[in-house]
Amino acid sequence: MEINKLGKRAAALAIALSLTGLAACSSSSDTTSEESAAETSAAETASEAASEDTATEAGGTCINEIFGPGGEAAGEGVTLNGGMLLAMTGAGSFFGDVMSKGAQLAADQIREAGGMDYQITIADHNNGDVPTALTEVKRMISQDDIRVLQTSYGAPSEAIAPLIAEAPVLTLNGGGSSPGQLSKDFLWQNRMVFAEDPAAGALAWIHQQYPDAKTLALIGTQENGVGVFQETAPNAWAKLTGGEVVVAEQHNVGDTDFKGIASKIKSAGADAILSVSFGDDLGYQVKAVREAGIEVPFMGIEFTGQAASIAGSTYDTFNFATDFYNTENPNPWNQCFVEAYQAKYGEDPEYYGSNYYEQVFIFWDLVKRVIAAGGDPTDPTQLQDALIADPNFKSVYGGSDTVVGEVTLDTNDHSISKPMGVFSVSNGTPVLEQEIRKVSPADDPNSALVQ
Amino acid sequence: MNFELLAQLTIAGIVLGSFYALLGVSFGLVYQTSKIFHLANAIPFAAGGYGAVWSAEVLHLPLFVALAFGLLMAVVFGLLILFLGYFPVMRRNGALLSLFLVSLGITVAFPNLLQIVFGTENIPLRTYNSEGELSSAFDNRVFSSGFLTITLIDVLKIIVSWVLIIAVVVFVKRTRSGRSITALRTNPTMATAVGIDRKRVYILVFALGSFLAGVAGLFVTAEFVASPVMALQWTIVGFIAVFFGGIGSLVGTAFGGLVLGLLSSLSSLYLPVNYSPIVVFASLFIILLIRPQGLFGKASV
Amino acid sequence: MTIDTQRNGLVVQNLYAGYGKRDVIFDVNINVLPGEIVGVVGHNGAGKSTLLKSIFRSMPIARGNINFGQLDLTKKTSPYVVAQGISFTPAELPIFRDLTVQENLELGAFSIKKRATYWERLHEVTEIFPVLGERLKETAGRFSGGQQRQLSIGMALMTNPKLMMLDEPSLGISPSVVQKTFQVIRDLAKERDSSVLIVEQNVKAMTQIADRIYVLRNGEVVLEETREEALSRDDWWDLF
Numbered sequence: 001m002e003i004n005k006l007g008k009r010a011a012a013l014a015i016a017l018s019l020t021g022l023a024a025c026s027s028s029s030d031t032t033s034e035e036s037a038a039e040t041s042a043a044e045t046a047s048e049a050a051s052e053d054t055a056t057e058a059g060g061t062c063i064n065e066i067f068g069p070g071g072e073a074a075g076e077g078v079t080l081n082g083g084m085l086l087a088m089t090g091a092g093s094f095f096g097d098v099m100s101k102g103a104q105l106a107a108d109q110i111r112e113a114g115g116m117d118y119q120i121t122i123a124d125h126n127n128g129d130v131p132t133a134l135t136e137v138k139r140m141i142s143q144d145d146i147r148v149l150q151t152s153y154g155a156p157s158e159a160i161a162p163l164i165a166e167a168p169v170l171t172l173n174g175g176g177s178s179p180g181q182l183s184k185d186f187l188w189q190n191r192m193v194f195a196e197d198p199a200a201g202a203l204a205w206i207h208q209q210y211p212d213a214k215t216l217a218l219i220g221t222q223e224n225g226v227g228v229f230q231e232t233a234p235n236a237w238a239k240l241t242g243g244e245v246v247v248a249e250q251h252n253v254g255d256t257d258f259k260g261i262a263s264k265i266k267s268a269g270a271d272a273i274l275s276v277s278f279g280d281d282l283g284y285q286v287k288a289v290r291e292a293g294i295e296v297p298f299m300g301i302e303f304t305g306q307a308a309s310i311a312g313s314t315y316d317t318f319n320f321a322t323d324f325y326n327t328e329n330p331n332p333w334n335q336c337f338v339e340a341y342q343a344k345y346g347e348d349p350e351y352y353g354s355n356y357y358e359q360v361f362i363f364w365d366l367v368k369r370v371i372a373a374g375g376d377p378t379d380p381t382q383l384q385d386a387l388i389a390d391p392n393f394k395s396v397y398g399g400s401d402t403v404v405g406e407v408t409l410d411t412n413d414h415s416i417s418k419p420m421g422v423f424s425v426s427n428g429t430p431v432l433e434q435e436i437r438k439v440s441p442a443d444d445p446n447s448a449l450v451q
Numbered sequence: 452m453n454f455e456l457l458a459q460l461t462i463a464g465i466v467l468g469s470f471y472a473l474l475g476v477s478f479g480l481v482y483q484t485s486k487i488f489h490l491a492n493a494i495p496f497a498a499g500g501y502g503a504v505w506s507a508e509v510l511h512l513p514l515f516v517a518l519a520f521g522l523l524m525a526v527v528f529g530l531l532i533l534f535l536g537y538f539p540v541m542r543r544n545g546a547l548l549s550l551f552l553v554s555l556g557i558t559v560a561f562p563n564l565l566q567i568v569f570g571t572e573n574i575p576l577r578t579y580n581s582e583g584e585l586s587s588a589f590d591n592r593v594f595s596s597g598f599l600t601i602t603l604i605d606v607l608k609i610i611v612s613w614v615l616i617i618a619v620v621v622f623v624k625r626t627r628s629g630r631s632i633t634a635l636r637t638n639p640t641m642a643t644a645v646g647i648d649r650k651r652v653y654i655l656v657f658a659l660g661s662f663l664a665g666v667a668g669l670f671v672t673a674e675f676v677a678s679p680v681m682a683l684q685w686t687i688v689g690f691i692a693v694f695f696g697g698i699g700s701l702v703g704t705a706f707g708g709l710v711l712g713l714l715s716s717l718s719s720l721y722l723p724v725n726y727s728p729i730v731v732f733a734s735l736f737i738i739l740l741i742r743p744q745g746l747f748g749k750a751s752v
Numbered sequence: 753m754t755i756d757t758q759r760n761g762l763v764v765q766n767l768y769a770g771y772g773k774r775d776v777i778f779d780v781n782i783n784v785l786p787g788e789i790v791g792v793v794g795h796n797g798a799g800k801s802t803l804l805k806s807i808f809r810s811m812p813i814a815r816g817n818i819n820f821g822q823l824d825l826t827k828k829t830s831p832y833v834v835a836q837g838i839s840f841t842p843a844e845l846p847i848f849r850d851l852t853v854q855e856n857l858e859l860g861a862f863s864i865k866k867r868a869t870y871w872e873r874l875h876e877v878t879e880i881f882p883v884l885g886e887r888l889k890e891t892a893g894r895f896s897g898g899q900q901r902q903l904s905i906g907m908a909l910m911t912n913p914k915l916m917m918l919d920e921p922s923l924g925i926s927p928s929v930v931q932k933t934f935q936v937i938r939d940l941a942k943e944r945d946s947s948v949l950i951v952e953q954n955v956k957a958m959t960q961i962a963d964r965i966y967v968l969r970n971g972e973v974v975l976e977e978t979r980e981e982a983l984s985r986d987d988w989w990d991l992f
Contacts, residue, residue, distance in 0.1 A: 089562075089563060089566075090562070090680060091680045093566055093571045093679065094571040094572065097566075097570075097571045222725070249723055249724050249725075250723060250724075250725050251724050251725050252725050252728065254684070255724075256671075256675070256684075257467060259460075259463035259466070259467075259716070260460060260463060260716055260719035260724045260727070261719075261724050263456055263459040263460055263463060263719075264456065264719065264724075266459070266598070267453055267455060267456040267459070267598075280573065280678075283573075283675075284675065287675070291591065291593050291600065291602050292459075292600050293593060293595050293600045305572075306572065306573045309572070309573045309574070309575045309676050310573055310575075310675045310676050312575065312587060312591075313587070544772070627862070630855065630858070630859060631859075631862065633848075633850075633851070634848060634859050634862075637848055637849070637850050637851075638845055638847075638848050638849075640842045640844075640845065641842065641845065641846060641847065641848060641859075642859075643808075643810045643830050644808075644810075644830075644834075644839070644840045644841065644842055644846075645834065645859050645860055645862045645863070645907065646830065646831045646833075646834030646835065646862050646863040646911075647831070647859075647862055648829070648830075648831040
């Protein structure tokens with residue numbers, strides 16, 4: 001698979017090179033690469049065509065099986081303009097890529113199932129740049145007439161809150177949920193609040209598994225999870241163990257050299273490590289810590305394949321606690337999603353792709369309800385009212401091999417509750433160790449462990 | 452004073468500093484000679500990494516051949532930038548600002564090209580083993596002695612960086628081609644007068660500089676992954692090293708890089724690690740105020 | 753004026769050159785015969801340096817032809833010109849200050865590929881300028897103005913040029929040193945039957961060395977005279 005993909009890309013590279021007139025490479029090596037590229041890409045086209053057939057069939061039928069028949073009541077004939085505010089270029093482009101892929105797949109599936117016509121406009125917030133985000137959202141509201149929006153990252157999503165409340169635009173964030181985005185009109189989260197929600201369960205699990213651990217090292221950034229870094233984690237750790245935080249280091253987002261932090265952790269002799277860093281940084285951290293000869297438990301609050309490929313085999317010593325998305329979940333909608341995603345993009349979906357995929361289905365569900373009530377399904381206010389009236393939605397998370405999962409949005413603070421767990425990693429793949437739930441800071445952190 | 456921590460941070464600083472020195476000499480060779488603010492040195496860096504990863508997976512090349520292929524790509528892409536980006540602007544009597552803007556444009560656009568061609572994913576360096584399966588190409592061994600540890604890649608970084616830096620310095624000082632670099636750098640008019648072909652010298656320094664950037668890219672790829680944005684933060688370090696150590700001297704640049712790495716690492720003895728970029732830039736600022744020619748640079752005449 | 757193309761002379765015809773679209777020299781016609789020393793005099797900004805750089809092909813020309821013997825230099829570049837036996841010594845900073853005397857002379861011989869030839873020339877140059885031979889390992893930037901000027905001429909001689917072009921060689925050195933240096937150049941040219949093209953503001957110095965003089969004003973040649981004619985003039989200044 002991987003080789004095929006690279007082969008196909010090599011062909012694209014060869015085209016790009018010849019387009020720019022760069023015949024500088026020696027002709028002999030050119031021929032070999034082009035030949036092998038042609039070969040592999042031909043093979044891929046064949047396999048792609050084959051799997052696409054079955055997928056369309058499976059996609060069409062399975063969506064109708066889960067969400068009911070198409071037609072006018074399902075929003076056929078309704079066009080809903082949706083915007084996406086993502087990181088499309090630079091360091092975070094991976095996130096923008098998978099988020100837009102998830103949403104696009106959902107739009108295709110809904111259209112095929114005889115539902116609404118969901119039109120997507122994608123804007124780039126330049127890795128979370130706030131002024132860019134504001135400009136882009138204003139542009140999408142005035143030029144593209146968006147009625148719903150899928151936003152990402154913490155800072156830009158907090159910043160656009162007044163804009164979307166005024167327009168209004170019904171907005172969902174499945175990426176960087178932060179405490180500052182809670183309880184804002186027209187802004188809803190469909191991922192758990194980053195770090196804050198799983199922190200108690202994560203530490204309780206460490207305490208349960210390593211009862212002798214007394215000292216904790218904290219790693220984080222100034223972007224996300226600051227509350228956990230400063231309060232939630234130290235308090236919960238003290239309650240659990242009577243111990244204290246011996247190292248607390250914040251680093252800059254995008255750092256790759258963590259030798260200094262690793263040395264400090266080693267020197268302080270911490271018994272356990274909790275990192276609320278995110279993205280690739282976490283992969284660099286785990287690798288640096290293990291290569292410094294530190295063998296204590298290392299807990300994170302996120303898992304990405306990207307970070308795993310950076311850390312390599314050292315990631316098998318890593319644990320994380322989050323509302324993790326699992327491709328293996330037998331939930332029928334999830335299996336339908338995974339199959340269609342693989343067929344369309346030639347790769348497995350992951351956490352962020354699945355969140356943005358689900359968001360479009362939440363919009364669709366709301367459109368259907370507004371139509372049933374005889375309202376205007378493109379009016380953001382009526383869509384939000386429908387959400388508040390019944391905040392339960394089908395989900396690719398949770399469920400079983402016969403039952404589709406369900407998630408519930410909190411109509412007070414607009415957050416979401418999803419199944420969470422503590423995971424270990426085996427050969428780069430997450431394995432569920434313990435289910436956990438969100439608890440309030442006042443509660444005993446041990447109660448976060450689901451018995 | 453915690454001596455174990457001091458010793459470990461010193462080791463980390465030497466590793467980082469050696470890498471900075473390599474990047475500084477890479478950037479310095481080009482900058483001193485052409486005065487082009489060659490930000491696009493990030494491209495050969497990334498081309499080295501992607502060249503190795505791609506050739507190992509698609510052409511099934513064994514590790515060392517794939518690394519060599521990566522270096523070849525680094526040089527090829529460095530020269531492509533020179534021929535397609537800089538030379539056309541120079542022919543139109545291009546000002547340094549125009550050349551910098553060309554460089555900036557290439558630097559911004561190239562990661563996007565990488566994303567389009569290779570995708571946004573991080574790609575680890577993997578080679579085919581004897582069973583014909585793709586597996587991690589490089590097992591980064593850890594050597595430890597008591598509290599202190601160092602990895603194989605770190606050891607290689609130190610050795611390879613300084614061997615290459617010394618080789619480049621000797622080449623520039625002792626050979627005819629090398630002296631043409633010094634001649635063009637110190638007195639372009641006289642260099643032309645004695646018959647040195649400016650274009651050839653540019654080709655030489657871009658090839659050398661890109662080769663060194665490619666080596667740096669291979670290190671990052673072998674240790675971690677190749678990714679579209681893998682290069683920019685490192686190449687910026689390269690030009691800080693040049694101004695820090697000495698604009699006119701490669702040896703000064705190399706030692707500047709080493710000091711920079713030590714400073715950045717040892718500052719975390721007393722400060723949180725997210726202060727280390729501030730420490731680096733503050734030191735650069737102070738150096739520029741009190742020794743504008745750089746820490747080890749000769750005062751310009 | 754008859755042009756003998758059988759001998760290696762420099763012939764410049766209808767030359768226009770300048771910076772960007774603005775020409776600095778207009779329709780310049782000059783020639784230098786083998787063994788002849790020709791001076792070009794004129795004010796600052798008259799286009800003297802532009803003329804030398806154009807001939808040396810280190811700056812672009814707009815129109816005109818440059819021939820050296822049988823060779824057409826019009827479309828060539830400096831490295832080619834050097835290889836044809838033409839040297840150029842700029843007015844300002846005519847040496848590499850950071851390098852030693854020997855390294856400077858070695859760079860002067862940059863176009864000479866044969867090592868043996870280099871040693872031979874080094875020997876010749878140090879005989880002509882003994883001070884260079886005595887101080888081969890010293891950094892050239894520490895030399896006095898006159899010694900630096902000697903070194904620059906030494907560097908030019910490393911290629912045993914058929915045509916030496918010197919831009920203001922009297923700049924920054926005392927009149928007695930100028931006189932000595934010019935004497936050396938003159939003797940060499942006559943001895944080797946090689947040509948010299950010198951550009952100067954210093955007219956008086958020029959009359960000591962040149963066989964023939966061109967006067968350049970606002971980019972145009974306004975006068976051509978032999979040394980004898982020039983020396984018989986009372987006042988040069990009305991020409992400028």
